[in-house]
Amino acid sequence: MEGKDFSVLEHLEELRRRVLVSLAVVVFAAIFCYPLSGLVLSFMQDSLFFGQNIVSFVVISPLEAVSVKVKASLLMAFTITSPVIFYEFWAFVGPALSIKEKRMLAYAFIPALLLFLTGVSFAYLILLPLSFSFLISEAAPLATPMLSLSETFDFMLFVLFSTGVSFELPLVIGVLTKVGLIDHKVLSAYRRHVIVLVFLAAGIVTPDPTLFSQVILAVPLVLLYEAGVLVSRLVK
Numbered sequence: 620m621e622g623k624d625f626s627v628l629e630h631l632e633e634l635r636r637r638v639l640v641s642l643a644v645v646v647f648a649a650i651f652c653y654p655l656s657g658l659v660l661s662f663m664q665d666s667l668f669f670g671q672n673i674v675s676f677v678v679i680s681p682l683e684a685v686s687v688k689v690k691a692s693l694l695m696a697f698t699i700t701s702p703v704i705f706y707e708f709w710a711f712v713g714p715a716l717s718i719k720e721k722r723m724l725a726y727a728f729i730p731a732l733l734l735f736l737t738g739v740s741f742a743y744l745i746l747l748p749l750s751f752s753f754l755i756s757e758a759a760p761l762a763t764p765m766l767s768l769s770e771t772f773d774f775m776l777f778v779l780f781s782t783g784v785s786f787e788l789p790l791v792i793g794v795l796t797k798v799g800l801i802d803h804k805v806l807s808a809y810r811r812h813v814i815v816l817v818f819l820a821a822g823i824v825t826p827d828p829t830l831f832s833q834v835i836l837a838v839p840l841v842l843l844y845e846a847g848v849l850v851s852r853l854v855k
Contacts, residue, residue: 637707644703648696649689656691660772667747667775668755676768683769690772723797730790738786742779746835750778785820785840792847796854803851810844817841 664676678684697704713721755764795801806813821837 634711637711641700641704641707644700645693645696648700649692652692652695652699653688656688656695659691659695660687660768663775667743667751676771677765678768680769683767687768687772690776694776723794727790727794731787734786734790735783738783739779741786741839742782746782747775747778749835782836785836786843788840788843789847789850792844793850793854796851801851803848806844806848806851810848813844814841817844 716724792801792806796803817840818833818837821833821840
């Protein structure tokens, strides 16, 4: 593609082709992952609800179990085929970027991936088990805990994804500093305001209405903000 000029229609055609290739790879992988989805869901149930008085999830519609297994299969397939998806994305976008922009993206990719995985791991290993434990213990005196398989899975994905994205804060600060939109002096001056916003955001993302999960998520985010201030100072 480099060194050639393409019309809008040619760019759209190439985009369509690369999207179709990515979708085909994900769907093909999901078909092979589907038989394993039940095992993955059982493992997640055992690890997230360890020690809780829950025998099994419940389904409230005929297609609920199948839809959740399909979602789990697609999630596994997307994870497995992510290198192919990234290649197709880079092959389409890369030729239009300057050398400086390519270098910046290359430097940011590994930290972004590591921060996201750290956030997901934190949510899966600490935030979700503690939150489920609290919520179930609160419900147990009033009713028998019976969790919908679909709603629980969707809720878990939301918490995992939102926590993973929130852990990108130091990298976002570093990039914004690099392009000249903010600097460490501004970040330091608005530290108190950011801490308040972090606790508010943690209260929205976390599942229970008490300060318990909110503090568990907010404290690491505040530390990440301080790390972002340090990064901003270093890249300035």
